[in-house]
Amino acid sequence: MQTVYILSGPAGVGKSTTSGALLRALNNCAYISGDDVSHMHVSGRQKPWESESELSLIWSNILSLTQNFVNNRIDVVIDYVTFPDEANWLKDKLKAFTINVVYVVLWTDHETLLKRDQMRTPEHQMGERCLILIDEFKESGLKNKHLLNTSKKNADDIHQVIEEILNNQQYKLED
Amino acid sequence: MQTVYILSGPAGVGKSTTSGALLRALNNCAYISGDDVSHMHVSGRQKPWESESELSLIWSNILSLTQNFVNNRIDVVIDYVTFPDEANWLKDKLKAFTINVVYVVLWTDHETLLKRDQMRTPEHQMGERCLILIDEFKESGLKNKHLLNTSKKNADDIHQVIEEILNNQQYKLED
Numbered sequence: 001m002q003t004v005y006i007l008s009g010p011a012g013v014g015k016s017t018t019s020g021a022l023l024r025a026l027n028n029c030a031y032i033s034g035d036d037v038s039h040m041h042v043s044g045r046q047k048p049w050e051s052e053s054e055l056s057l058i059w060s061n062i063l064s065l066t067q068n069f070v071n072n073r074i075d076v077v078i079d080y081v082t083f084p085d086e087a088n089w090l091k092d093k094l095k096a097f098t099i100n101v102v103y104v105v106l107w108t109d110h111e112t113l114l115k116r117d118q119m120r121t122p123e124h125q126m127g128e129r130c131l132i133l134i135d136e137f138k139e140s141g142l143k144n145k146h147l148l149n150t151s152k153k154n155a156d157d158i159h160q161v162i163e164e165i166l167n168n169q170q171y172k173l174e175d
Numbered sequence: 176m177q178t179v180y181i182l183s184g185p186a187g188v189g190k191s192t193t194s195g196a197l198l199r200a201l202n203n204c205a206y207i208s209g210d211d212v213s214h215m216h217v218s219g220r221q222k223p224w225e226s227e228s229e230l231s232l233i234w235s236n237i238l239s240l241t242q243n244f245v246n247n248r249i250d251v252v253i254d255y256v257t258f259p260d261e262a263n264w265l266k267d268k269l270k271a272f273t274i275n276v277v278y279v280v281l282w283t284d285h286e287t288l289l290k291r292d293q294m295r296t297p298e299h300q301m302g303e304r305c306l307i308l309i310d311e312f313k314e315s316g317l318k319n320k321h322l323l324n325t326s327k328k329n330a331d332d333i334h335q336v337i338e339e340i341l342n343n344q345q346y347k348l349e350d
Contacts, residue, residue, distance in 0.1 A: 043202060043204050
């Protein structure tokens with residue numbers, strides 16, 4: 001069945017890398033980077049974590065793009081810090097379509113997250129701020145079944161992670 | 176009045192550079208690169224100049240994004256090879272909004288276009304293919320009033336070009 005994959009998780013956890021590998025495993029698919037969509041608003045933009053209207057604009061844009069791709073029978077991979085409320089909102093807005101919505105929150109322990117953050121180019125490093133997002137996820141009502149812990153995984157294990165996302169039914173959002 | 180700017184013209188004519196300068200002159204604005212939107216369809220993508228359905232998907236996505244930005248009172252700059260029929264289709268789809276749609280086709284003579292193309296990084300150079308697009312524009316029913324000839328302009332003249340786009344009413348698409 002046609003599928004919309006939401007790859008979420010704190011900054012630095014590996015969303016972009018995992019999205020890239022997932023996209024390579026799909027035949028007809030689109031990639032929506034929430035950060036890219038957010039930065040289309042070039043000037044006058046508020047920080048989305050400080051402005052409800054900015055965040056709402058970003059999600060309107062992600063939704064519109066997703067609807068257009070799904071209408072064209074294209075699978076969609078959304079790469080963005082997405083909390084359970086937002087994932088459920090998106091699924092609800094797509095209910096006219098017969099599709100699966102898979103919601104995966106990539107996860108690591110604090111130590112691994114900080115280590116991965118340090119491996120990024122300096123302008124992408126978030127430092128201790130990564131950990132704030134971990135706490136926000138913990139307080140978001142997130143169900144454990146959506147967590148995919150990659151603390152023990154390294155770059156060679158990416159295929160395993162992709163197999164898991166493609167085949168493990170536990171990540172599907174229920175109605 | 177709120178405005179949607181469509182910056183068109185053959186490949187290599189300077190759409191991205193001009194878009195960047197236009198965006199810097201606006202207070203609250205969004206940038207939609209048609210090429211970026213096109214490449215969101217990562218696999219299973221057809222070449223838009225060979226596939227009507229792919230081109231139609233791209234324009235659906237550009238339209239949806241534009242509608243969301245306009246709804247949020249944000250000016251929009253669209254950077255894409257856009258023919259008159261496409262510009263008029265977009266204007267028609269936006270008729271519920273009280274906005275201006277400005278359609279500018281950047282233009283140069285053949286010699287200047289080939290010279291600018293050679294100044295791009297090798298992977299972006301199009302060579303003789305630039306000239307094919309010039310012919311397609313000539314056969315598209317494009318009105319002269321939408322042409323902005325930059326053959327005699329160089330990088331220092333960019334502010335003049337932006338003033339022209341912002342203030343010269345001739346580029347507005349009529350009802």
